[in-house]
Amino acid sequence: MHTLAEENYLKAIFKLSQITENVSTNQIAAELATKASSVTDMLRKLAEKLLINYTRYQGVSLTQTGEKVAINIIRRHRLWEYFLVEKLHFKWDEVHDMAEEMEHISSNELIDRLDEFMGFPSRDPHGDPIPDNKGNFKKNDLKPISAVDVNICGIISGVKDHSTAFLQYLEKQGLTIGKKITVKEIITYDNAVILQMENKDIQISRDVAINLLIAL
Template identity: 85%
Template sequence: MYTLTEENYLKAIYKLSVQTGNVSTNQIAASLATKASSVTDMLRKLADKLLINYTRYQGVSLTQTGEKVAVNIIRRHRLWEYFLVEKLNFKWDEVHDMAEEMEHISSTELIDRLDEFMGFPARDPHGDPIPDCNGNFKINDLKPISAIPVHSGGVISGVRDHSSAFLQYLEKQELTIGKKITVKEIISYDNTVVLQMDNKNLHISRDVANNLLIAL
């Protein structure tokens, strides 16, 4: 249906446009580790195929078709991640690159049966919601710890940074999905956040607090 490269562009554009609305050539180039000139070439092709709205120098957005394709890639990626962790016992910091390959397996029937096989999971191992077979899924229902007031708390439910460095750090601190935490204090000097978890206190940096998401 679509080439591997086209799929990767659509996914990148989707992810960037969730954060920032219209997406620039340079943003796409950075996110795909390629050059702006290569991006321009590809944008023309995607526009020809009616997958993006593009006018020179204006940045791009996805068309309805383009968004459908992108969400479908994300569905496939997250279902495979879930499979790798829940069925094959990989750790949450090991699965990204494998899922990056597997998300391009094209059969819809396959992915729908995989979904069923695993009991229609709502979230992948990093807490990201998995779109259903119609492409519906909730977005943005989690908040970074840095955004909630002192003395409130919730359940760790996701991460914003998916790097294995970050995930391994969390693992070590036992700051894993499902844990209950409360914000005890924010140290004004450097914005260190003091958490209470399992009746112990834990200091995390502003950066970590920004990238760790909770459900209230």
């Protein structure tokens, strides 16, 4: 259907579109760890295939078709992550790179059956919603801890940063999905946050607070 490179570009553009309406060449280059000139080449190709809206120097957005393709890749990625953690017992910080390869397996029938086999899970191991086979999925209504007030409590439900390093840090602190936490104090000096979890106090930096999401 689409090449591996094309799929990776569409996924990157989709991801960046969540933050800014129009995505710039440099943003894509940074996301994919490639050069701006390579991005320009690919954008011309994707535009020709009607997967993106592109005018020179103006940045890009996905067409409806492009968005459908991107969401399908995300669906595949998240279902495979769920499979790796729930069925093969990998840890949540080990599955990203494998799923990155597996998401390019092309059969939709395969993915639909995998979905059914696992009982139609709604979130992957990092708390991200899994699109259904029509491409529908709930917007994340999760809030970064950095955005809530003192004395608010909630359930750890997702992460913004998916890096192994961050996930391993959370694991070590016990800050895993499903845990109930309360924001006890925000240090005005450096915006560090003190959480209460299971009657213990845990201090996290602002960086961590920005990347750790809770459901209220």
